[in-house]
Amino acid sequence: MTTTTITSNSSNTDSKQASSAFPDLLRSEWTKFRSVKSSLWSLIVANGITIVLSVVICQAIVSRWNQRPLAERLIFDPTARSLTGIFLAQLAIGVLGVLVITSEYSSGTIRATFTARPQRNLVLAAKAIVFAVVTFITCLIAILIAFAVGQAIFTQVGAGASITSPGVLRSIIGSTLYLTVGGLLALGLGTLVRHTAGGITCFVGMILVLPGIVNALPSPWSYDIGKFLPSEAGLVVTSVVRDGAGHLLGPWTGFLVFCAWAAVALVLAGWTLHRRDA
Amino acid sequence: MIDVSNLSKSFGNTKAIDGLSFQVQPGQITGFLGPNGSGKSTTMRIIMGLDWPDAGQALINGRPFAKLTNPLYEVGALLDARAFHGGRSAYNHLLYLAQSNHIPPKRVDEVLELVGLSSVARKKAGTFSMGMGQRLGIASALLGDPGILLFDEPVNGLDPEGILWVRNFLKSLASQGRTVLVSSHLMSEMALTADSVVVIGRGRLIDSAPIDQFIGRSTQSFVIVKTPDSSSLQDILRQNGASVKARDDGSLEVTNMNCPQVGELAASNSLVLHELYLHEPSLESAYMELTQEDVEFQSVISTQAVHASN
Numbered sequence: 085m086t087t088t089t090i091t092s093n094s095s096n097t098d099s100k101q102a103s104s105a106f107p108d109l110l111r112s113e114w115t116k117f118r119s120v121k122s123s124l125w126s127l128i129v130a131n132g133i134t135i136v137l138s139v140v141i142c143q144a145i146v147s148r149w150n151q152r153p154l155a156e157r158l159i160f161d162p163t164a165r166s167l168t169g170i171f172l173a174q175l176a177i178g179v180l181g182v183l184v185i186t187s188e189y190s191s192g193t194i195r196a197t198f199t200a201r202p203q204r205n206l207v208l209a210a211k212a213i214v215f216a217v218v219t220f221i222t223c224l225i226a227i228l229i230a231f232a233v234g235q236a237i238f239t240q241v242g243a244g245a246s247i248t249s250p251g252v253l254r255s256i257i258g259s260t261l262y263l264t265v266g267g268l269l270a271l272g273l274g275t276l277v278r279h280t281a282g283g284i285t286c287f288v289g290m291i292l293v294l295p296g297i298v299n300a301l302p303s304p305w306s307y308d309i310g311k312f313l314p315s316e317a318g319l320v321v322t323s324v325v326r327d328g329a330g331h332l333l334g335p336w337t338g339f340l341v342f343c344a345w346a347a348v349a350l351v352l353a354g355w356t357l358h359r360r361d362a
Numbered sequence: 363m364i365d366v367s368n369l370s371k372s373f374g375n376t377k378a379i380d381g382l383s384f385q386v387q388p389g390q391i392t393g394f395l396g397p398n399g400s401g402k403s404t405t406m407r408i409i410m411g412l413d414w415p416d417a418g419q420a421l422i423n424g425r426p427f428a429k430l431t432n433p434l435y436e437v438g439a440l441l442d443a444r445a446f447h448g449g450r451s452a453y454n455h456l457l458y459l460a461q462s463n464h465i466p467p468k469r470v471d472e473v474l475e476l477v478g479l480s481s482v483a484r485k486k487a488g489t490f491s492m493g494m495g496q497r498l499g500i501a502s503a504l505l506g507d508p509g510i511l512l513f514d515e516p517v518n519g520l521d522p523e524g525i526l527w528v529r530n531f532l533k534s535l536a537s538q539g540r541t542v543l544v545s546s547h548l549m550s551e552m553a554l555t556a557d558s559v560v561v562i563g564r565g566r567l568i569d570s571a572p573i574d575q576f577i578g579r580s581t582q583s584f585v586i587v588k589t590p591d592s593s594s595l596q597d598i599l600r601q602n603g604a605s606v607k608a609r610d611d612g613s614l615e616v617t618n619m620n621c622p623q624v625g626e627l628a629a630s631n632s633l634v635l636h637e638l639y640l641h642e643p644s645l646e647s648a649y650m651e652l653t654q655e656d657v658e659f660q661s662v663i664s665t666q667a668v669h670a671s672n
């Protein structure tokens with residue numbers, strides 16, 4: 085076969101002294117992220133949905149515009165409508181967030197990863213950063229396209245919004261952040277559960293099922309509790325026009341609450357990561 | 363050097379490791395032996411900082427694994443052979459490990475060359491055969507050119523050529539002064555490879571010694587003799603103080619007597635011998651004898667079959 089000398093005198097004496105630096109971990113996590121197909125596909129699906137649904141929904145609205153009552157036209161939110169796709173995109177991003185960690189458990193690479201870097205919290209942090217940056221950038225591009233396409237369609241009936249209109253930029257950035265932080269929540273849940281199907285179930289449960297259950301409570305409770313749920317709190321920042329009769333949190337307050345959910349999940353995840361066997 | 367002291371670890375009610383202490387010295391290959399479920403893999407996972415012990419500690423060059431920065435430079439391990447993502451190429455698998463420890467990417471090409479995977483480096487690791495997966499695992503252990511290496515059943519699933527390669531490879535690692543701990547169930551292979559053994563059973567140390575010493579502790583040394591006139595020879599041998607056991611294949615197992623004595627007795631009684639040799643204890647027989655009580659998952663026929671084939 086090959087020779088059996090293992091040192092080929094080249095590589096490592098000088099770098100042996102290099103201290104373990106966080107950028108090394110970021111580079112490592114980026115290599116991991118980009119070298120599997122599921123990352124690319126999740127991003128294509130998420131961002132494809134954002135754009136395609138924008139076209140479909142906006143066209144549908146325009147085609148029925150004349151039947152729309154005046155009262156509804158007044159509270160019409162062209163920005164939010166052109167970004168309807170994020171409701172579905174959040175699932176694809178959530179699945180990716182879960183997979184980023186659970187695929188390490190299912191394939192067994194987690195043990196290779198941790199024997200290369202026993203500082204497990206740093207590994208999780210590097211993962212979260214790489215995932216968040218990639219998600220934010222790609223989703224921002226898709227959301228900008230969806231917005232532009234949607235408004236171009238709405239202009240046909242004179243209902244389009246401009247990016248300079250009040251609240252529109254906030255909605256665009258807010259929607260991108262909503263997807264990103266949602267993905268981080270999924271990453272935290274995936275780390276706690278260590279299982280792809282379980283992680284996705286938890287994520288979908290928190291984002292989609294929980295609001296439905298809380299909604300079934302009698303009236304003051306349903307919205308007093310409901311407004312603090314992850315998706316209810318996080319979605320306020322994505323729309324320009326506020327509805328919900330004052331039962332919702334403010335856009336950035338809501339977003340902070342959403343961030344708190346993700347932070348709790350990630351901190352718990354980091355804590356258990358250190359205590360449990362890999 | 364690896365220093366394991368008073369290590370204990372339970373999974374629920376299962377005591378996987380129970381007050382285990384041993385040291386692994388540099389410059390030689392140490393075989394890590396024990397029946398199924400005796401705690402070898404668990405011990406190795408604890409050494410590599412993956413599992414937490416309930417008590418005791420495992421030190422790598424005097425420090426616990428979790429305290430190492432860039433551990434790939436100090437210790438490399440092949441713990442389970444398929445610990446890679448099936449959709450990722452061998453090159454990228456090694457690259458991300460290298461990057462996490464600030465190892466230059468050209469080292470990835472070197473280790474791929476070393477284990478003979480260069481030509482399939484860009485292929486998805488999921489398409490690899492068992493032996494190729496094993497080689498990829500060995501490559502990842504070598505990335506940082508570490509002084510300490512742990513291999514959990516490295517020849518599992520390798521073809522004879524691969525087994526020979528691993529054997530020579532381990533020997534060359536040890537001859538360079540590295541510390542090599544390798545677990546295996548293949549006793550004949552271990553006998554050819556290891557300089558020392560650490561033998562455990564039910565999570566406890568049974569023996570830790572140079573391999574010759576370990577084999578020497580076995581009592582199973584006896585003479586095998588075969589003759590057409592088995593009953594006469596049995597009587598003569600017994601009269602002269604030997605203990606004799608007839609074996610299924612018609613040969614006799616003689617203890618308390620050496621080959622020359624048996625041969626001379628036969629000659630003086632004009633008995634024809636077809637076979638006469640000393641059965642020396644092997645690593646396998648010594649291992650069998652010393653771990654017998656500690657085999658947890660014992661099949662009824664297995665031990666009898668093994669003794670008969672001796």
Ligand SMILES: Nc1ncnc2c1ncn2[C@@H]1O[C@H](COP(=O)(O)OP(=O)(O)OP(=O)(O)O)[C@@H](O)[C@H]1O
Pocket residue numbers: 373376377378396397398399400401402403404405
């Ligand atoms: N993650 C785990 N959860 C529960 N029990 C475990 C776990 N890992 C190991 N064990 C138990 O610990 C004991 C030791 O197992 P271990 O895998 O260390 O043995 P081993 O010596 O490597 O065995 P083998 O020769 O079969 O590989 C076994 O009883 C096993 O069932």
Ligand SMILES: [Mg+2]
Pocket residue numbers: 402403404514
């Ligand atoms: Mg094992």
